[in-house]
Amino acid sequence: MRMTQRKLNGIYFSIWIALTLTVVIILKVATPIFNNLLTDLNLDYQFDPTLAIQMSVVLLLLSLLIFSTIWSIRNRIWKGKESIKSYFLILKIRKELILASYSDDQNVTEKVVRLPKIKIKFDDKQLNTGRLIIRDSVEFHEKLEKATFTPALKGFKVETVYQSDDGDWFIFDFYATDSQNQDVFTELSSFLDWSNQTTNQYQIRFDGRLSADLKHILLVGATRTGKTYGLIGLLLQMINKSTTYHLYFADPKNDQLRKIGNWVDPKKTAVTTEELIKLIEQVYQRLIEREKEMEKATATRMTGDYRDVKLEPIFLVFDEFSSFINVLESKEKKQVLGHLTAVVQRGAGAGVFLLLIMQKSDATTLPTAIRSNLLLKIVLGNATTTTYSTAFESSSDVPIFRFGKGQGVYLDDTMSKPKLFSFPYLKFIDAFDGGSNDPALLWQKNSSDQQALNSEL
Template structure:
């Protein structure tokens, strides 16, 4: 019986981070007197238990009462432990739904008047009194883990259903936490918050050092596996940090094992075009239209050859290029919009057809493409290609139309980006909506060309 009592108290006091809790509004206030009376009852009950059990211990004379002394000692330890668990369990009942999360969410409900009231008439000493009563409250659930706080606004078909998807900014302010992602279903709108601010990492930390891993880290909390998220779209104007970001990704790809096979397309002949002077990049950097189409064509041919060589019978079922030890082949296509506007329609269509083939078939064969643009344009990059981009990032400040083109969503509240290298990111399998992030930190004195040369020589 005592064992079952202890188990009950342990269940009460055990942390249950995986359970959803309801936010109660209005919150009930517990008086200090009630708490004291409860503690007194627990203490008296346990004292009576101690007295009854203590008197029941037989007086054993064997070995001079040593065994009797040992029993008394064990009983004292048991009594003190039971008292501690009882008091802790009792106080836990009062703390239920009284966490800082519940308190702050209840305060938000009151501040935003997310409840309905009606007047009721009551009789008090033969007088009719009208008083307001809360008849309906928005339903909010929450749970807490080591890294996140999850908040669900229930959509019950009442007037709060439309409000449920618009509370991101209010929740951020109420909890004082950074919104990590959102998820919307028929039944609820879910908001996921980071308990600790995401850290901006150094470039040296972007590649996971675990053997056989192709994980690329973007921030302290955001990372992805290259073979699961093969194609990327990165948009950012002058001063957004886009150039440093892509150079950093190039360094990360060259640190992979096996080292990535990179092909660079830079129609504006900007910084990326200078990689043609690095040993190992001969014939892999294109700046002219004919060179660009050649690299795209050769990469498509390589992809098809991989399918012929490695995926030609049933033994390849479920396998990817990694199972055959093949290096990823990555095309980095900078200034995509500029290229599409600088060539005739025939060349543009040819290049676009190659890009479409790569994004549709390249993942399993390990052939990937990263498209970089200064401004988002649905005309330059068709929807059927954008939809295949598992990694999407928008750097720097841009309007909602630009974000909507990149992420194909129009129900996200975007904050103004003021930090260079800051922006929004969405990775398939990681995010259900774009989240704010900051690109890896790169020291101003860092020499990209020298680092890339060293990595190419060590391949």
């Protein structure tokens, strides 16, 4: 069987250790026999193997020390579980590369082959995501471009492939397949603790591996795909941050979002067409005011946004935008779209954001000027090709997956291809379905109310 030089070196080292041990054993076992033979021959000489055995043992220990030191440095043993996991994954990949004939033909003997350099780097201590990094070359470029390493990464799945900035490496982003299991929370406090593990006051946690700065968001999903649970999770994080979030609620369907809005702030909640137009105008005026605040606050700064001057975020949360925009007269529609376009184009730096919820993404309903500035796009469930195409501008790169409730794919401004996504399951919300608990408690910020809520649940 063909093998790498590294494996051959390991075999040579194993043989060396075996031979050294054999010498020690022979000296131990054969010396008494040899000395008895000398006595029987009346020779006044006894062989003392102690020095030879000691030298052999020292040589053996020194060899093991050198080998283990080289192995530890190469595999970064100080990283603990990560180094062990990386070692066995690379071992498996190297084996698969040999079987797939990924060898350098200019450096091949009858049994020994040369493989490209391989590295694995994990992004977190939980080993949920990481990167497989393989050295590119003229010899391997075409093969690596078409390669899939998911079968070799047991327990992990590759989702994006790209080249390093210098073009010297192929990088395969992967995630642990069990990381897509939904987190389940039975208490509000444990959910908030989880969200704060990876975020600051100007960030939101979306699932087990996605935490992001505040930005304009598009959330798409058909009925029963988990949009409501996902939205509630985002809003609960916002109202429980250390800084105040100013939330505006637009619900033309007069449904769940209207209820949440009334519990949080009825004055900033709109349902009818007239109310919705006024609410959008109000948010637009807040944008203009905020821009003036920013101009004054950053007068002595070269750069910076609302976070640098400690301004509070403003969010317009809009459910089922299509059912609202399609009933407007031409003049009203132009005004509304103009205001929303201003918010998504100018609002991010000033801390004014739009969170848009829709059942499907339609190019005729959501203008490109707005959609292209919604930098985080989430599509839940198994959506149509049209929905993926209008949300992500392509449906061909969407991962193949059987999505459950609250699961889907997302794409943000730092990515070239969508990745799998899974909102946590907020089991504590189920306690309100029977009417035995007051939902208003859920939307109170102070900790005493949260403790009361958890005790009731």
